[in-house]
Amino acid sequence: MRRLFASFLCLLLVSCSVLTPTATPPPRSDPLKTPWEDRSIFKPGLIASEQSVLDELDTASIYHIEFKIADDLYHLTGTEEVRYTNAETVPLNEVRFRLFPNILGGEMMISNLKVSGEPVTPKYELEDSLMAVPFSSPLEPGQSLIIQMEFTVTVPQTLESNYGVLAYADDVLALAHAYPMIAVYDDEGWNAEIPPQSGDVTYADASFYIVHISAPKEVVLVTSGREASRDEAAQVQTLTVASGPARDFYLVASPKYVAVSQTFGEVTIRSFAAKGFEDGAHVALGVASKAIEDFSAHYAPYPYTEFDIVSTPTLALGIEYPGMIAITSRIYDVNNDYRGVPASIYMESTVAHEAGHQWFYNLVGDDQLDDPWLDESLTQFATLQYFSDEHGLNGEEGFRKSLEGRWENVGKADIPIGLPVAAYSGQEYGAIVYGRGPLFFVALRDKMGKEVFDQFIQDYTETLSWDIATPETLKAIAEQHCSCDLTSLFEEWVY
Ligand SMILES: [Zn+2]
Secondary structure (H helix, E strand, C coil): CECCCCCCCCCCCCCCEECCCCCCCCCCCCHHHCCCCCCHHHHHHECHHHHHHHHCCCCCCEEEEEEEECCCCCEEEEEEEEEEECCCCCCEEEEEEECHHHHCCCEEEEEEEEECCEECCCEEECCCCEEEEEEEEEECCCCEEEEEEEEEEECCCCCCCHHHCCEEECCEEEECCCCCEECEEECCEEECCCCCCCCCCCCCCCEEEEEEEEEECCCEEEECCEEEEEECCCCEEEEEEEEEEECCCCEEEECCEEEEEEEECCEEEEEEEECCCHHHHHHHHHHHHHHHHHHHHHCCCCCECEEEEEEECCCCCEEEECCEEEEEHHHCCCCCEECCEEHHHHHHHHHHHHHHCCCECCCEECCCCCCHHHHHHHHHHHHHHHHHHHHHHHHHHHHHHHHHHHHHCCCCCCCCCCCCHHHCCHHHHHHHHHHHHHHHHHHHHHHHCHHHHHHHHHHHHHHCCCCECCHHHHHHHHHHHHCCCCHHHHHHHCC
């Protein structure tokens, strides 16, 4: 997520084509009945060099989800069937699902819950945002089972909770974390808590998703992943998408959207905004294309064949999702000012930052609630790198000053960058994790030397792709590369 101010101006010139829908043949069979072992449906969504990952990640959860979006666009019903594999070294007696709408201002109800075909009664915790599903006998390491359920979701029509990540407002349905989502089992056991208002909501393992959506015909649907089939008969449109590996599934729908798109090599970027804001959509697309190219060169190739940018009413400047970013509609009037600054400045820094999360959040995962610096601070550092690469010294200096300015909001206090979101006050969180945090990576680069640092960060990204990073693994990989002890530097900045 991003709340940022950058203190310089740049002009972006992009040429794009208006998106035209392409005809897709009707599905030969029900994609939701795809055998669990068959991962071919995910192949078109991955670039050629990334497709080998489909033969790996044996223990990743596979979700088969059906969303039926009502005509009012804020009620939906759904089904979920998920194959869960015990990837731990200990037997598990249960699996825990997050029901995030229950703490995001909306409501999620579960019914007809079954494990291996047998009805079970779950236990609810954390204000009904956690559902513990018991197993009749322990699930041994490496074993799998199928969990099935039906669910309903009511989407809030306000932006009050967590920046309005889940909301129906201004004719835009932003459907974030709106399916029963398996929590992460890690060294803390089932790791779940109620997310603070100031940070990101989820902490998730990389998974696979086949999602079938039905929605009123007049809305434009944009989702994580890649379209597998589409049917626009009658009054209802249906769409099947395949996405993965990915750490979440996001969907937006709006009758107002127009789109621009452009293909760069294997990757098609699509940018959606309300009619009248095409200039903003073009600027966002141009920034995203440069950011994806830049980060692919520095860290690892962008793994997907599609990247979508959508304008939503969120109160954050931007929010990251797998293969997709949401940018607040407030900065799409790029020919005018926003809060006294050209909106195009906000657009560039926000899109570059959210694009950076494709590497640090989605490709390399982390506990976003306990270790927000591993995704937010590192993404801010990536954004600094973007400005340096795109705009030279002036760009780097301008963005760096904005980081210093953020840290200055708490008088440049030596507050550690490595605390959980909940340990910071609202002001400290922005100042430390988004301001001081990226400056730690600058200090680390100064200490290691640029060449060694670049090799380290590439190795870190590659080694932990589709895995979960921890502060300890980051430090260990850095120390391997510099053949040095970084303890004192980490003590000065992180702990
Ligand atoms: Zn962010």
